Amino acid sequence: MRLLKRAGLKIKPDETGYKRTDASQESLQRRLAVLGIIVLVGFAVLFSRLWFMQIVSGNDYRKKAEGNRIREISIEAPRGRILDRNGKVLVMNRQALTISVIPAEMQDQKDVVIQRLSKLLGMGEKQIANKIEKSQSPNQRAVLIQSDVGEEIVTYVDEHQSEFPGVIAGTQPVREYPYGSLAAHVIGYLGEISPEALKTKKKEGYQAGDEIGLSGVEATYDSELRGKVGMTKLEVDANGNSIREISNVEPHSGENLQLTIDQDVQTLVEAALKSGVEAARTMQDPNSPKKYQGTGASAVVLDPKTGEVIAMASYPTFNLNDFTGGISQQSWQALTDPKNMYPLNNRAIMSEIPPGSTFKVVTALSALQEGIVQPNTVFDCEHAFTTGPFKDYPKYCWGTHHNIDLVNGIVQSCDVVFYTLGYQFYQRQAQNQGKPLWEWARDFQLGKTTGIDLTSEMSGRIPSPEWKKEFNRNNAQYQVWYPGDTVNMAIGQGDILTTPLQMAYLYAGIANGGKFIKPHVMKTLQTVDGKVAKTAPVETAAEMSLNPQMLQAVISALTGVVQGKGTASATFQGFPVAQIPVAAKTGTSEIAGKQPTAWFCSFAPAGDPKYVVAVAIEQGGHGGESAAPVARRILEKLFNLKPQGQIQPSVGD
Amino acid sequence: MMGRVSGSAEFSPGLVRSSAPKEIMKRLPFRKMDKVLLFAALALGVFGVLMIFSATRADNPSTYYLKKQLMFLMVAMLVMFLGAAFDYRRIMPYSKIIYAVTLLLLLVVLFFPAIGGAHRWINLGFFPVQPSEIAKVVVILVMATFIADRHMEMGSNKEFLQAVCIAAGMMFFIFLEPDLGVTLSVFAIMIGMLLVGGARLKQMAVLMGGTVVIVAAAIGLKLLKAYQITRLLVFINPDMDPLHSGYNLMQSKIAIGSGQLVGKGLFNGTQTNLKFIPEHHTDFIFSVVGEELGFIGGVILLALFALLLWRALKIAVTARDSFGTMIATGIVVMFFFQILVNIGMTMGIMPITGVPLPFMSYGGSSLIVNFFCVGLLLNIGMRRFPQGT
Known part of the structure; x- marks a missing residue:
């Protein structure tokens, strides 16, 4: 209350300010000068630290930044199964060993890696290059090169990862058809989404590189069957070896489709x-x-x-x-x-x-x-x-x-x-x-x-x-x-x-x-x-x-x-x-x-x-x-x- | 052109209430305004908007943060003008009420739902308000009132203790939210203002000792959150846990260091674009500056801050009264502390405490409060002359 009263008085127009003695004015200036020096020292510290990090050690940090990669591996959601009217499984999924490539991580070694893959997989170099080209996914998404590869191939790539930058040996759920050609036209086949289809389907969450039903019920019921793709974010070093998992979103399987077909x-x-x-x-x-x-x-x-x-x-x-x-x-x-x-x-x-x-x-x-x-x-x-x-x-x-x-x-x-x-x-x-x-x-x-x-x-x-x-x-x-x-x-x-x-x-x-x-x-x-x-x-x-x-x-x-x-x-x-x-x-x-x-x-x-x-x-x-x-x-x-x-x-x- | 300062430009209590805005503009001593300070603040605000856009371009929609920050900046300009328009001395009689209302807000915010584990925001529907940001400037105003009222005689133990209590009351509530960053900011403001306000070194030593005891007791009683302790420990030894708490720090250092002399170019930071740095638009915005604009950009930013603080200190020295001096001092300390701790944090020489970088970090409350402070500085600066001259 006292404070308020006093302050209230001080605000009168002609009594502005507090009179200071010369001594107190000097003391104040000294104190503010000390504050100024502290500020100056602080800025000097920041400046030198910046100098040290960017100019002196800049190259080391740059190397670290270049080796720093996040790899996003989409975990394909198991597509819904397709059953006949009595519940017999016409289409199911199995885990296949796959060799995929992340184009962005191959960088300047692309040609050499394709050469090595070609030898390893017994595929033409052109064929591999085509697949990478065709995939039109410029991001971190893996492009499937070959499915159902032998276990020894997966092991080889794992053990020689440094020779295969950007190459991933992994597994992926793929379609399996126990009856082969049975009802093939009704069921339909899958393939990579085309750029045209992608344009119209992007809003529904389709991405470049997605497999999509191209005919039959695989196409008509694609959005129900496909489920939601999961995503693991890994931090990897320059050679593509994973250092740690950053995040993991589980895939969400699609719905099963029961057909009227017997x-x-x-x-x-x-x-x-x-x-x-x-x-x-x-x-x-x-x-x-x-x-x-x-x-x-x-x-x-x-x-x-x-x-x-x-x-x-x-x-x-x-x-x-x-x-x-x-x-x-x-x-x-x-x-x-x-x-x-x-x-x-x-x-x-x-x-x-x-x-x-x-x-x-x-x-x-x-x-x-x-x-x-x-x-x-x-x-x-x-x-x-x-x-x-x-x-x-x-x-x-x-x-x-x-x-x-x-x-x-x-x-x-x-x-x-x-x-x-x-x-x-x-x-x-x-x-x-x-x-x-x-x-x-x-x-x-x-x-x-x-x-x-x-x-x-x-x-x-x-x-x-x-x-x-x-x-x-x-x-x-x-x-x-x-x-x-x-x-x-x-x-x-x-x-x-x-x-x-x-x-x-x-x-x-x-x-x-x-x-x-x-x-x-x-x-x-x-x-x-x-x-x-x-x-x-x-x-x-x-x-x-x-x-x-x-x-x-x-x-x-x-x-x-x-x-x-x-x-x-x-x-x-x-x-x-x-x-x-x-x-x-x-x-x-x-x-x-x-x-x-x-x-x-x-x-x-x-x-x-x-x-x-x-x-x-x-x-x-x-x-x-x-x-x-x-x-x-x-x-x-x-x-x-x-x-x-x-x-x-x-x-x- | 403001026109000549006429006799009616003299200070009068009826000033703010009188006539149309145009009249006010004419009467205000804007001609004596510190344009260098204004330039530095505006440049920082625009710099911040640009860096926030660069940091959040990858988000969806890409201009979400840009638009919001631009909107905040415009509101902040208006608030800055308001902060300069009325005579700052008119605050003094209201300081107790302001202090009480702010304490109430700090109490109310504890009853709002926690976001990210902390009760920091009062959601007004259109705009979430962060009372702890307001508390910082209120601490400055209230302490300045008190110190000026006591003729800058903080050397007296009684006055010293009273001043400490003013700040401690705020700090207590802010710490409950919890918001360690603002708590520390208020602590720094208190120290700085006490020193300039005439406190003796012996008193300061006792205060520091007391603080250490309180903090030790707080840790002993588990009042500090586990992550806060971890962050402090990681600061002491960053290799202890490089993949979790230390991870942000490491990535931030890599970002800044890899910027080298000229940076990777605006919008081209790989660390930023690949989202290695979390919160790169708020607490770690300096990492983006360092990575994309390099040493040159970093130094320009530091220079702008230095310019701002230099002009603010100058205003503290030349202010016509102790109240103005103490306000300017508090603002200088507040800005300096936040700049030092935030930039130091991104470069690994300060602990991660969640202190935003003034004018640069994304956030409406903080930006508006900062510009309000600039407004106050301009206010004190342009009224430094005794009336009639």
Whole structure:
């Protein structure tokens, strides 16, 4: 209080400052001078220390700084495993011994180190240099040079580390595929992330040098499977010997992916498809001196009620193990060589082929819905279709069916029946009457991707006058939509293209009475401890309202295909169709300049469909003779039937 | 141009309250302001921003610290102006209240959540305030008031003890946070101000002896944190534990030494960029200077500091009254202690105590307080003449 009072007084304007005696002023100056000298001494100390460190010992410190390196070693997170629908492991991880290189640490010794590595690993120097160059990771990240090296190589590098600056001998989890090529197209392969992909994925935490799924579910579910990379920071000396660990972030494993694929069924489907192609290659093509080439084939098994893909096979196929630890140049060349018919392509979703007669269900159902025709409407097939403008340009049926109604037209795949319907559709559309056939086809979900959870799915094509105009925008004379365009489409020929999966989807929709459930291959995503993190939903993509009577008529016609006069009856001899009625349709589609593609689309049991099976053998002949036997083998497996010893090919469409 | 100093520029209690800012500017004796001191402080502030940017460029986003420090610098300028605008003698009557409020803040901060093991910040939401930084300048003001009020007669044992108690009260609370760096700073300020304030060497010897006893007792009673003891021990023998506590020190020395004469170039420090030095934007900012700008850069920085202290000492000598002298003395001691301990620490001749380098280390509270001190120095300097001249 006293202080405050006094101080308060002192602040009066005219009483500023404290008067000092000369003596006290002198004493103060002396004291401040002492303080000044202390400050001066302090600065002198700092200055000399700085001088000593930077000028006198600078070189020593610089050497230490140069030897000072932090090495960041990313510990790859174990990628999630991939299981089949019953929990069988299709893809797992194992620790592989690896040789990697940290480019930044090789510095001027790069060439020598590459030389030594080349000798040690038996790899070309160029190949190693390429890998380093290609990796585009300028940082401290290790570039994998070779996976699965021998233990002696790892030991050698460890013991001679000074000869290998920047080289790391270590382990890394790599993919292992116990079944080799099984479901290779669905699973997909891994590779280093491309610079383009990196640009868009950087935000999601992807880094240069990351392995990423490049196809199949490895690609679609990459972010779930990959987990989080761990990181160890090591301090190393100039030779790369680790001095100590600075920090360590444990990797976080990715989720396990359970597929809808049934390993057992998939195995059989792939084997059946392969023997189907091999059988086709023994058959003589009647239109050429050669046998059928069987350039590729695919098969899809769907559960129509859930959209689950039970099996999906594509031929030719490839061994996933070739990709482990980076695919060799040689293997990659073989896989991309046109001579080998592109084994990496998943033909079930990438092959766009005219569906041929398997499309007739769409024509029949559309015509029935439009009221153009009744199931018992009778047509006259005298081998050629010559109505209207087709008088001068007749279109031919593969047989001569005489008087035949719509139902039998489906059973025996009579083209004249469908030419007639197609022409009626053409005439109606010319008068703007009713819904055109191409719109019906699109309602049946053709001409667009199914949206399956796989990469590179093709959309196929449903031609229409608008499409034709746009497609030929530079060729005015080809822009006109002719009667033949609709008539061709009616039998699944001409410009129409579909993928095998789309056809399976179409038949699943029909089996479901017009309800299209989106196909998918992911069943669940599971955490490392087996808890289900996500279950694939049953997603209704579209629902058509179809007249049940008409639908029933068509389905029962389809069940006739595998019996009696049906185009696949020979193949299904001995198949218990009474217990398990099979609704099916054969197809043989023509592409100019190529041998025909054999189609077979089916579902069973017809009344309560459990499975849809679609098979396509490209340049493999007729549906009945090449595709139907494959489908029968698959159906036998699906319904646990005793396999028929010898399956007959069916002659016909 | 400030215009002529008119009669109305005379000191008057109503000054701060009166009229528009423009008027104030006109009336203030800014013409007599120490421009060399101002230049040194501003140069240091800009130097600091540049080095902080260099040290934190690798962070994400790279301009995070740069932007914040620039913002702090602008606030600090304003605070510096405020520190110079009013007549410093007006502080005297409020010194007890200021002291009480600061003690309260130091008490309140203990109830805020600990960051990095210490209760140092009061989070105001937009800006965390560090009361211990404010405490440093408050100790200076309160001790200056006391010493001036007692006519610089610290040679008397009673006055001496009272002055020690003023500082000790602050130190006690700051030590509880704990903030060893500021505690030591306050101790240094106290010693310096007592010496200049007329204390006798015998008194100082007793004070030092007492301190040693208290510290020994504190260690005995385990009041010092384990890491603080370790740091002190590592300072005595750096090879004892080179991979942990001594590691920072070793890396800092390598950084500075490897800078050699001209340095590795701004933004090019390998030690800095590879993050060998933790806290390189705060306590170890001098390592970045030494590494990237070399001996030349280091000497320029030391020269700027020397210039600042020289001008501040000059102001202490020429101040019109004891109060001004003591404030300037306290500020000189505070800056000098922090410069010596911080730079010495990065070069391995001082223990690692967590004392920031004035104007250079990243941190808002510290920067603002430092510029406030510069403002006070300018204030004392430009009012050194008796009125009317």
